[in-house]
Amino acid sequence: MLWRIGLLSAHPDFSDRPHLFFRVSLAAAMAEASRQARPHCEGGRRASGVCPGIAVEGPEEDPPMQTPTAVIKAGLLINGTGARPERNMALIIEGRKIADVRPTASLSNLGDMVTVYDFPQLTVMPGMIDTHDHLAHLGLDVKQRMNTPPSLAVxxxxxxxxxxxxxxxxSFRDAAGVDLGLKMAVEQGVIPGPRLFISLVIITQTGGHGDLMQPCGLSSDFPRLPGVPDGAADGVDACRRKVREVVRLGADCIKIATTGGVGSPRGGPMTRQFTLDELRAMVDEAHAAGKPVMVHAHGGDGLKMCLQVGVDSIEHAALAEPRDLERMAELGIWLVPTLSVTQRMKEWLERDPQSLPAYIAAKLPGVFDVQRRNFKKALECGVKIAMGTDAGALGHAQNTKELVYMVEAGMTPMQSILASTRMGAELLGMGDSLGTLEPGRLADLVMIDGDPLSDIAVVADPDRVKLVMKNGIVYKMPVPQGARVLEPKVRA
Ligand SMILES: [Zn+2]
Incomplete structure (x- = not known):
């Protein structure tokens, strides 16, 4: 399949047959599907039973080589380890993995069955990872959601x-909303999409941040699929049971809210939700099932109790105190900052004060600046930071702007790239197989027009992301001059 894609791209008539470009996506999805038919599962570290009908325990064996070798030649290599970038490097791709990385000048005798993606003007870096997305989020407009049938939402x-x-x-981690079916659709090649890690729902106390019950007595949580349970639980036993229920429905991680938020009507970001005993029980239950715990917490006692019970990551932490951040660093608890969502809310409100509910307009000023100061403080005291956006609440397919916001808030471009590649992979428990471009790693990579180390904005410009490879399969690639692009258009 890859070999044919290479021929199409090199074909002199390609610019006259723009429909062939879109077939890259279709061919890639078909390649994914044909792999699924063989006895292995994308990602390689799924627990038994997560993939339908397939029992895979621990690191999988490589399938026998079915696809020809591909070679990626790039002008600049940023390999995601933090090492100095290197010029004129080539990656040898065999099947799903990177077999070798070496200077382009050292390549010889590639053979006829090799697809060469030769882009000396582009930068290659690992595919980016968003560890906090809400892909199924239809937006904050309740009326619009009421008019969306479930099939349209899917x-x-x-x-x-x-x-x-x-x-x-x-790759991304969905922080509530996506059910197991979408993840299966990607893994089976039904649709092209990132590698998914799902939490299904926010486990919330009654009336908490994740409880969408409205004063009228109806929930605004619609359309909701049967594979996404109600997230409300109260009391230690019910909290344990809720974690088990979410695990049963296929969650890769457990999402809990222990404070209010900006985007929810009841309680502020410093309001504690759940008790210490409830949280301890949920973390214990999740870890017993081998699932990491991600907690929505902004500050105050709801955040402090996370530091006592061994949660894996704290999402937002916008109002954390300096001592909280120091403890996070000491304990190795990850921070997922999600600067994108407050940035976008601010922009919307500046453009139109009526564009968001009044409670968001009231809470945002108390969070925006201190969140950015805390980001810098977290960086200084050595908290592990993984990129996350809260996409969904701010629209979709704009995730890469988070790298720009992280640089504006104090990171170097290299730090923001590492937070979005190697660190994200570590947080997902995939640090030994994803996130860097080294031999033996899964071949997830992007090729960018520009040098993100001198201008990070180039990674956030979809038009400059020229090639996307996931699992050794090309989903997007440059089009010859003059060809009309028929790929699905990315929203502005
Ligand atoms: Zn979120």
């Missing part, structure tokens, strides 16, 4: 998965 979500892959996000 198809839109699939489209957003493809859009998100095309901007260079090759």
């Amino acid at each position: 198809l839109q979500t699939g489209r957003w998965a493809t859009d998100t892959l095309m901007i260079g996000i090759t």
